[in-house]
Amino acid sequence: MRTKPIRFLLTGGTLALIAFFAALFFLPKPQGTGLTVNKDVPFYSMPWNDNPFFPGLIxxxxxxxxxxxxxxxxxxxxxxxxxxxxxxxxxxxxxxxxxxxxxxxxxxxxxxxxxxxxxxxxxxxxxxxxxxxxxxxxxxxxxxxxxxxxxxxxxxxxxxxxxxxxxxxxxxxxxxxxxxxxxxxxxxxxxxxxxxxxxxxxxxxxxxxxxxxxxxxxxxxxxxxxxxxxxxxxxxxxxxxxxxxxxxxxxxxxxxxxxxxxxxxxxxxxxxxxxxxxxxxxxxxxxxxxxxxxxxxxxxxxxxxxxxxxxxxxxxxxxxxxxxxxxxxxxxxxxKSAATLSVSAPASVSPNATANLDVTIVNSGAGHSLPTGALDQRHMWLEVKATDATGKVIYDNGWFDEKTGKVDPSAVIYIKVLVDKNDDPIYEHILFNVKSYSYTRDPIPANASDTIPYAIPIPADAQGTITVQTTLWYRLALQEFVTYSLKLDMILPPVMMAQNMIEIPAK
Amino acid sequence: MKKIWISSLVGILTLSLMLTACASPQTAPTADSVSTENAAAAEVDLSAVKAYAVEQASLMKESAAALRAGAEKYYAAIAQIKADHPDANPYEYLWANNPDAAKALLNQMRADWLEAHTHYELNEGIIAGVPTLAFFDDWLDAGPSAEEDPEALEWKLVLADDTTLESPGNLFHSLTEPALYGTVDKYVGLPVDLNGDGSLGVSEALPEAEILLAATQALDVASDQTLDAVKAWQPTLEDAFMAMVTMIPTMNEYFEQWKLSAFVSGGNFEGTSFIAASRLLDVTGILSGLDLTYDNIRPIVANADASLDSQIAAGFSDLVKYVNNLYDQEKAGTIFSPEEADSFGTEAQNKAAALAALVAQAAAKANVKLNLDAEGWSPDAPPVIIVVAPDPAPIQ
Structure with missing residues (x-):
């Protein structure tokens, strides 16, 4: 008796399919490519526990x-x-x-x-x-x-x-x-x-x-x-x-x-x-x-x-x-979209008097506090500068020295001050050594505001209308970090977040 | 009927082969996937590594002694001038009256320094990488000064004029090189036109005699102690692996220093060291010592995993060839740009990182325990070098 070729193919194919599905069932599933610590990755140091990534939490x-x-x-x-x-x-x-x-x-x-x-x-x-x-x-x-x-x-x-x-x-x-x-x-x-x-x-x-x-x-x-x-x-x-x-x-x-x-x-x-x-x-x-x-x-x-x-x-x-x-x-x-500034000032001012101003910073565009992040480095501050009609500067609180990178120590500044075990300040982001910290001024929550009073003494020789320019500055890091840690001969400039200008007529 | 079974069998085999090919990816080889029994039994002879280290330390010591002798002659000459002409600036007097002798002596001292330094570099891979010898690397070649790092290696150098330098840094690059090449102002006796081109360029200066004498005597003493330590060293398999795993991946540091050195930055160079010899010499030196070390432990690795051994040998060959090629080009006059130096450094570091990882795998497979917290040797008390001033004598 002669066997037809079609029968060979059908029988062979059926058996092959059975074998295929059986193999699928019995073959091990893919194991992934992960490596086992101290087996595939030898001599790996884990001082605290068996988690190789600790103290990171990834x-x-x-x-x-x-x-x-x-x-x-x-x-x-x-x-x-x-x-x-x-x-x-x-x-x-x-x-x-x-x-x-x-x-x-x-x-x-x-x-x-x-x-x-x-x-x-x-x-x-x-x-x-x-x-x-x-x-x-x-x-x-x-x-x-x-x-x-x-x-x-x-x-x-x-x-x-x-x-x-x-x-x-x-x-x-x-x-x-x-x-x-x-x-x-x-x-x-x-x-x-x-x-x-x-x-x-x-x-x-x-x-x-x-x-x-x-x-x-x-x-x-x-x-x-x-x-x-x-x-x-x-x-x-x-x-x-x-x-x-x-x-x-x-x-x-x-x-x-x-x-x-x-x-x-x-x-x-x-x-x-x-x-x-x-x-x-x-x-x-x-x-x-x-x-x-x-x-x-x-x-x-x-x-x-x-x-x-x-x-x-x-x-x-x-x-x-x-x-x-x-x-x-x-x-x-x-x-620039994060904050707005407003200033309330007297209707007029006379020489030899004091102009009392309220400067308000509104966190109008950030969904978190201002500033936020690594606040021992990132900081913002206010500069209030007054000039008389001749252009003479009669008041400047919050100046920035472009030659040294220093900010007026009396400025209203938002920064976190870190201290070590000796209560010495930490300027170079050595978080490992921080004992405690404090804010010079609390960051401003989203949609909240902070009002700062200023008393500007108007000199006796001040001429005419007084112009008050208020600027909110932002800076990414402390100059100390740039100079002593990065060892760079550069002054890290601030950028302007918001600015406001008002004029106070002379009485 | 027979044909049916043949067809079926062919079908099954074909599908099986296909399934095998499509199966899960190979998992990475594991350190314990190869038997280490044979490796543990294998013998290793590290006497050649020790012989190499002793030879290089001896040659360094010889050159350091010659350098010290030169510095003592120089100091004696300056002292003689001070005694004979108390009102004169002794360096100006020396340069005005004996420029050729002064230049010859300075050139000889620089040649001796280069010789001593080269032999150290050829040994650095071993000395810096073996915990019981690493102290000498800090002292001779790598340690910062207390000014640079408050936790710098503690040691004192008492000059002939009784000035004490506390933790002044390493002997090659913080002291002797700046003194001989005039890259630190306070170590300069007098800037002079050494090459006679009518201008005062980098490294054209007569050294200040006090610091030169002190630094070279200290280098001589430290070289002597290094030689003693290397002679006493009983190399172990752990030492050999530790040296390789710790020193191979240091390429980026050397390339960074090379980029900032006079060899790459040229006129923009603002440093005080790596002016006499290219940092590429250090890299080639380190690798040659480690390559030799690996050659001596190859049987152990080959026994544990022959394929891994081949990969490591090829990795060494590739890295050594890569760095030697750069160094040869530099010696032939090529001046690379800082950007090129960066790019070469990245490539060398990639090669080195891959090689170091393979060596670590090999150590694990050979059942060699590398102690991450191994305490290095250091002397019971910080070294104190008290300089002995030679008697005044005229320069010859």
Missing amino acids: NTADGKMLDGANVPSAEFCAQCHEKEYREWASSVHSDTGLDLLYDTAANNNEVAHKNRNGLEKTRWCESCHEPVNLLRGEVNPLAVVGPSQAAKEGTTCVVCHTAVKADPLAGNGAVTLDLNNLNNYNEALIMAAPSEHARNMQSKTHNPLMGSSDFCGACHTEIRPVEINGGDPLHLQSTYEEWQKSEYAEKNIQCQDCHMPPDPAAFIAELNETGKTPKRVVSHRFVGVNYLLTDPTLPSNLTTFLRGGLPPGGISLDEWKADLLEQQRLTLDLI
Whole structure:
């Protein structure tokens, strides 16, 4: 009897299919690419507990370390998402690790606790500033992991786009990333299943966490753990809580609404004008207040130096400078949209008398306090300057000396004063050594105001109408930090947040 | 019927192969995934590493002694002039009356310094990387002064005029190099036109005799003590791995110093050290000592994981070639820009980080415990060097 070929094929095919499904059932599921500490990553120091990332609170979904080779870099993402990549590259988020100010501050802290696990303690900082670095085991006394492009990219794409959980009240980078299950991500896999890619990358429609303040809060809340320097936990930054207590939170206006539109100042203007939240259009510039790292006009290659190196791959120097210039414009506009100034003054004033003024600062555009963030460095102050009709300055409180970088010590200033165990002030952001802190003046909550009285003595020889110019200044860091920590021969200039001018006629 | 089974078998095998190919990605090799029993049993002979370290330390000591002798001659000459012509500036007098002898002596001292420094650099990978020897790296080559770091290495230098310098920094780059090359004003006796081009350029100066004498005597003493320590050193496998894991990833520091040195920054140079020898010499020196060290422990690593051993050997070869190539170009006259120096530094650091990680993996696979908190050796009391002034004598 002759067997027909069709029977061979049918029987063979059926058996093959059975074998296929059996194999699918019995084959091990993909395990992910995570590495086990002190097994795959040897000689890793964990002085406090079994959590390799502590005292940082960032984590991976499987609790394992990242294999650097399997972490897609921003340059990889840029192959398809060039616009987003360019926006991010000029933002401060692309520079959270290499930023010279951060890098120097981290080093200051590490050195301050030399021989006291200083380096391991910086995991607290790295949790937000160099998350990939930390998650792959690079923050260790011995170099036990190889280089990784993504590790140098600060808050790189996958840090946000693989986040599955966040604890904004715990802060210190309390985000969980599901990065180890990407399993050798490559272009072919993405192109073969774009919707799977969107799901993997937590696009907002798949994971609302990406669009909420809760996510940002995980890093914009900073609490020094007791393991750093004993004592009680020290609440150092509370931007998230400031927002949470504000009307912005009540109105469901999230961080992303103000900081991620293409033009944040325009967004705030429309919000204030209409009272309605404009439709969200997302830009990856993450506009904030860092007017220094976004300034491409600094002399002698200083921008590159401050940002810790040349622009990320795929962007020419000219393109990068143009992007930075736009970033700085948006930044300065946003700073100017945060506050308004008003002055109440007498109807007239005579020589040899005192003009009593009330200057009111209104936090009219920020969904958190003013100022906010690392307030031992970032500060704002008022300058009140009066001139007579001849232009002669008769009063100047809150001056800024452009030659020394000093601010009038009698100025009304909003800054946090840190002190060490000897009650000596800490100017160089050595948070590891802080014993306590105090505010020279409390930051102004969202939609609140602060009124400061001034008594301007009018000299006997003052001529005619008195002009009073009131300026609210903002500065990113203390001059002491620039001079003694960065060792830069530069004066860090302030930028203007708001200005008001009134005239008081002579009696 | 037989054909049916053949067809089925072919189908199953094909699908199985496809499934295998599509299966989960390979997990990274683990440190304990390879048996370490053989590794533990393997013998390692580090006598060649020790012989190399002793040879380099001996050669450094010889050059440091020659430098000291030169500085003593120089000091004696200045002292003679002070005795004979108390109203004259002794350096001006020396330069006016014996310029050729002064120049020859200075050139010889600089040559001796370079020789001593080169032999140290060839040993630095081992000395700085081994915890029981690292103290000497701080003292000789790397430690900051108390002015730069309040926690600087404690030691005292008592000059012939009874001035005491407390923790004045390391001997090569904080003291002897600035004294010999005139990069620190207070260490300059007299700026002079050494090259006769009619102008006073960088490093054209006669040294101030007190500091030069003190610094070179201290360098001689420290070189002697280093040699003794290296001779007494019993190298262990832990030492060898520790030296590699701690010293390989230091490339970026050296490249940064190179970028800021006169070799790259040229006329914009504002530093006080790394003017006599390029920092690339340090890098090549460090790597050559470590490369030799690895050659001597290769059997251990190969026993634990032959593939890892090949990767490490290739990594060393690649890094050494990369740095040597840069150094060769520089010696041939190429002056790199600071941006190029940055870019080279980044690439070297990437190569070094990858290599150091492989070495750490190898140590784990070979069951070698690297103690992160290993206490380095330091003397019972901070060193005190009291300078002995030679009698005055005319320059020859």
